[in-house]
Amino acid sequence: MSESAPLLSMRGITKRFGGNPALAGASFEVRPGEVHALVGQNGAGKSTLIKVLTGYYRRDAGEVSFLGQPFQAASPKEAQAAGISTIHQEINLVGYRSVTENICLGREIRRFGLLDWRRMHAVAEQLLARFNVAIDVRQPLHVYPIATQQMVAIARAVGFSARLVIMDEPTSSLTDREIDVLFGVIRQLKQEGVAVVFVSHKLDELYAVCDRVTVMRDGRTVRVARMDELPKLELVATMLGRDAGSVVRQGATGFGEKNAGATRALLVTTDLAAPPAVQQVTLRVGAGEIVGLAGLLGSGRTETARILFGADAAASGKIMLRDKEFAPREPRDAIRAGIGYCTEDRKIEGIVPDMSVRENMTLALLPALTRSGVVDEEKQRRVVEGFIARLGIRCTNLEQPIRQLSGGNQQKVLVARWLCMDPKLLILDEPTRGIDVGAKADIQALIRELARHGLGVLMISSEVEEIVEGSDRAYVMRDGRTVAELSGDGLEEHGVLAVMAHGTDGANGEVADV
Amino acid sequence: MSEQALSRRTVDIRSLLARHGALIALLVLVAGNMALTPHFLSWQTMSVNLTQVTTIIIVAVGMTLVIATGGIDLSVGALMAIAGAFAPLIFEGKLFPVPSVLAGVGIAFVLPVLIAGLCGWFNGYLITHFRIQPMIATLVLFTAGRGVAQVMTNGNLQAFRMPAFQVIGLGKVFGVPVQVILMILIVWAAAWTMRRTRFGREVLAVGGNQRAARLAGVPVDHTIRRVYIISGLCSGIAGLIVISINSSADANVVGLGSEFDAIAAVTVGGTRLSGGVASMTGTVIGALIIQIVRYMLLANGVPDSAAMVVKAGLIILAVALQTQGQRA
Numbered sequence: 001m002s003e004s005a006p007l008l009s010m011r012g013i014t015k016r017f018g019g020n021p022a023l024a025g026a027s028f029e030v031r032p033g034e035v036h037a038l039v040g041q042n043g044a045g046k047s048t049l050i051k052v053l054t055g056y057y058r059r060d061a062g063e064v065s066f067l068g069q070p071f072q073a074a075s076p077k078e079a080q081a082a083g084i085s086t087i088h089q090e091i092n093l094v095g096y097r098s099v100t101e102n103i104c105l106g107r108e109i110r111r112f113g114l115l116d117w118r119r120m121h122a123v124a125e126q127l128l129a130r131f132n133v134a135i136d137v138r139q140p141l142h143v144y145p146i147a148t149q150q151m152v153a154i155a156r157a158v159g160f161s162a163r164l165v166i167m168d169e170p171t172s173s174l175t176d177r178e179i180d181v182l183f184g185v186i187r188q189l190k191q192e193g194v195a196v197v198f199v200s201h202k203l204d205e206l207y208a209v210c211d212r213v214t215v216m217r218d219g220r221t222v223r224v225a226r227m228d229e230l231p232k233l234e235l236v237a238t239m240l241g242r243d244a245g246s247v248v249r250q251g252a253t254g255f256g257e258k259n260a261g262a263t264r265a266l267l268v269t270t271d272l273a274a275p276p277a278v279q280q281v282t283l284r285v286g287a288g289e290i291v292g293l294a295g296l297l298g299s300g301r302t303e304t305a306r307i308l309f310g311a312d313a314a315a316s317g318k319i320m321l322r323d324k325e326f327a328p329r330e331p332r333d334a335i336r337a338g339i340g341y342c343t344e345d346r347k348i349e350g351i352v353p354d355m356s357v358r359e360n361m362t363l364a365l366l367p368a369l370t371r372s373g374v375v376d377e378e379k380q381r382r383v384v385e386g387f388i389a390r391l392g393i394r395c396t397n398l399e400q401p402i403r404q405l406s407g408g409n410q411q412k413v414l415v416a417r418w419l420c421m422d423p424k425l426l427i428l429d430e431p432t433r434g435i436d437v438g439a440k441a442d443i444q445a446l447i448r449e450l451a452r453h454g455l456g457v458l459m460i461s462s463e464v465e466e467i468v469e470g471s472d473r474a475y476v477m478r479d480g481r482t483v484a485e486l487s488g489d490g491l492e493e494h495g496v497l498a499v500m501a502h503g504t505d506g507a508n509g510e511v512a513d514v
Numbered sequence: 515m516s517e518q519a520l521s522r523r524t525v526d527i528r529s530l531l532a533r534h535g536a537l538i539a540l541l542v543l544v545a546g547n548m549a550l551t552p553h554f555l556s557w558q559t560m561s562v563n564l565t566q567v568t569t570i571i572i573v574a575v576g577m578t579l580v581i582a583t584g585g586i587d588l589s590v591g592a593l594m595a596i597a598g599a600f601a602p603l604i605f606e607g608k609l610f611p612v613p614s615v616l617a618g619v620g621i622a623f624v625l626p627v628l629i630a631g632l633c634g635w636f637n638g639y640l641i642t643h644f645r646i647q648p649m650i651a652t653l654v655l656f657t658a659g660r661g662v663a664q665v666m667t668n669g670n671l672q673a674f675r676m677p678a679f680q681v682i683g684l685g686k687v688f689g690v691p692v693q694v695i696l697m698i699l700i701v702w703a704a705a706w707t708m709r710r711t712r713f714g715r716e717v718l719a720v721g722g723n724q725r726a727a728r729l730a731g732v733p734v735d736h737t738i739r740r741v742y743i744i745s746g747l748c749s750g751i752a753g754l755i756v757i758s759i760n761s762s763a764d765a766n767v768v769g770l771g772s773e774f775d776a777i778a779a780v781t782v783g784g785t786r787l788s789g790g791v792a793s794m795t796g797t798v799i800g801a802l803i804i805q806i807v808r809y810m811l812l813a814n815g816v817p818d819s820a821a822m823v824v825k826a827g828l829i830i831l832a833v834a835l836q837t838q839g840q841r842a
Binding site: 309311330331332335336341343348349350351352353354355359363364366367369370373374375377417 | 718725
């Protein structure tokens with residue numbers, strides 16, 4: 001396999017947007033039947049490269065050959081017809097239609113001009129069987145769990161004829177078990193000689209499933225290597241363009257030292273509940289403390305955060321904020337009380353895409369910037385410029401629409417949205433999901449620095465590493481309950497995982513009942 | 515230079531068209547009319563066009579705000595009729611006794627506009643409280659509003675002569691019609707509001723991403739109610755201007771089709787129907803285009819009914835250009 005002629009070869013690919021080159025002579029090669037990791041920080045050019053390949057963009061220069069022939073797709077549909085399928089981060093399916101309809105959408109089988117349902121159901125079942133999924137294809141898609149929906153999306157994309165499947169961060173909404181299933185699918189595809197391009201920010205996944213890796217930086221291809229010949233550390237260093245030594249000193253996350261001392265209570269909840277997602281949440285966040293909130297997807301972490309922020313109502317239980325009872329009815333109330341909430345989904349609940357960096361960053365601060373209805377633009381500009389410098393946000397200027405920024409930079413703007421109002425408590429929901437290693441370290445270091453100055457932080461994260469290294473204390477949630485509080489030496493990876501999996505009885509003596 | 519330079523140039527032209535398409539279209543229309551339509555640049559023609567476009571623009575200003583939040587207001591024409599029906603009833607003392615003619619006229623300027631604003635509030639209330647889609651919610655007053663106006667006047671045309679009141683439609687200051695001055699003030703105030711105030715940003719945030727706006731502390735429902743109130747107030751003012759020009763109020767006719775003209779002006783002017791964007795200058799240009807097209811067709815003997823088809827075509831063209839611009 002390793003010496004065979006390439007399935008796909010891209011050479012000297014250049015693409016400019018306005019005057020800025022997004023790709024500057026990038027190259028990319030995939031062999032038949034291999035799983036190839038494509039990595040790089042946000043803005044390195046990965047997405048642009050893929051979009052050039054799949055016909056979403058037209059390249060300015062360079063050559064592409066696929067299956068030994070020069071290749072130029074005019075549209076994603078054409079690329080798909082040629083055998084290149086893409087599976088996106090978000091599932092683009094129609095929830096209320098049946099599984100069969102979703103799989104056969106756009107390529108319906110007809111008989112005498114009418115839809116041949118029997119054959120379409122058979123095709124759908126056959127396709128899914130290939131991935132060991134046996135479900136009733138006549139049911140509407142939305143009745144199935146996300147993982148199954150993802151399988152349907154993959155089955156649809158791969159079809160019978162794909163030779164190359166591109167997976168763009170396919171795991172970001174999956175739980176560990178679902179990820180295992182996905183990896184099974186990838187191996188299955190590989191066995192059938194289908195090549196897979198795997199884009200992800202999670203290093204462990206790359207090492208678990210990929211054969212080779214291409215590293216991109218600043219629109220160029222900087223390294224191509226076999227996965228087993230490139231140590232993790234070196235891979236990170238190559239992505240960042242730093243030497244390996246400096247990465248070691250920083251540690252794997254950017255948090256640095258922990259806060260060990262006890263602090264004044266800032267937020268205390270007692271038996272907070274909003275069934276079905278939140279059953280019984282009891283937690284405490286002190287001033288200057290970073291408190292982790294761990295748990296599997298669907299354990300009620302985000303729902304808890306939304307209650308604390310006034311976005312959803314609590315059914316019962318009590319919230320005390322700085323020793324006073326606190327019952328926010330709207331996010332506005334929480335913001336006035338000094339709470340910020342950085343949401344999990346940037347696109348749906350974070351950015352206002354058409355508004356500028358300036359307006360996005362100061363959206364929550366507007367009341368403080370306004371005098372009798374008129375915005376003090378001078379003051380606004382000073383605030384925004386200050387945070388752009390402090391967080392190293394990369395944008396052409398303050399007026400650039402936020403949708404044009406890379407994911408990491410968008411996230412920095414959103415973190416700044418809350419920091420600029422000088423909050424007492426900051427709730428971060430997956431603060432580093434889907435962003436590059438550099439932005440991740442910047443954000444983590446900043447969180448730590450702010451905590452040192454007295455900010456209380458409640459950090460939801462699915463990455464156990466982030467919880468263990470980043471928080472001073474952590475709660476683990478399971479089925480809507482805070483089932484354990486971990487701190488000190490008890491806060492280590494094995495302990496957190498054990499509680500997630502088994503509840504309170506899991507690990508050794510350090511796991512305390514709440 | 516290739517293909518590359520060439521392709522970049524076509525992209526530039528395309529985005530230029532998308533961004534300034536409306537302005538270019540307006541200039542082309544003016545130039546074309548100067549060549550084709552007799553007396554197009556005469557003072558009289560200009561003043562006719564300006565007088566007619568004023569009400570469209572005033573209504574379209576409110577509509578721009580509504581559309582910027584991602585909504586739509588179909589009731590504007592009916593609200594014009596309501597305001598138009600109330601005003602003569604008030605200054606003729608038929609509704610309640612007025613102390614003097616002048617006081618009656620004063621009340622007739624204010625009260626009908628406030629009533630239209632109240633109707634706008636009702637639209638907003640339906641939308642925010644019952645979570646009814648804006649198109650359906652405003653359909654209520656689109657239908658019932660004109661009915662109310664007809665019931666109040668027993669369906670009769672109210673003819674009147676009240677020079678003090680008709681200043682708003684027929685008066686001039688230094689040769690400039692009063693309604694044009696009023697229109698300029700309204701456009702300027704709206705543009706300033708969108709650019710400089712917190713309310714302006716909140717409108718765009720609600721239209722751009724409602725969920726994100728709420729989580730950033732923007733008072734979403736409050737903002738939505740306010741834009742419909744503003745749209746109602748604008749419609750009320752436009753209604754008064756129309757009846758002043760006509761020297762009569764006919765509940766069956768005042769503001770008929772205005773919702774369409776206003777939406778067309780906003781769309782042609784480059785404000786997206788999905789919300790999050792508002793261009794007051796664009797709306798003014800859009801209204802001027804619609805007016806000139808209508809005048810051009812009329813002056814060249816094309817009936818008004820055919821002109822409606824052309825207007826619909828214009829909207830399609832505008833939307834097509836916008837999508838082009840987004841893709842480029």
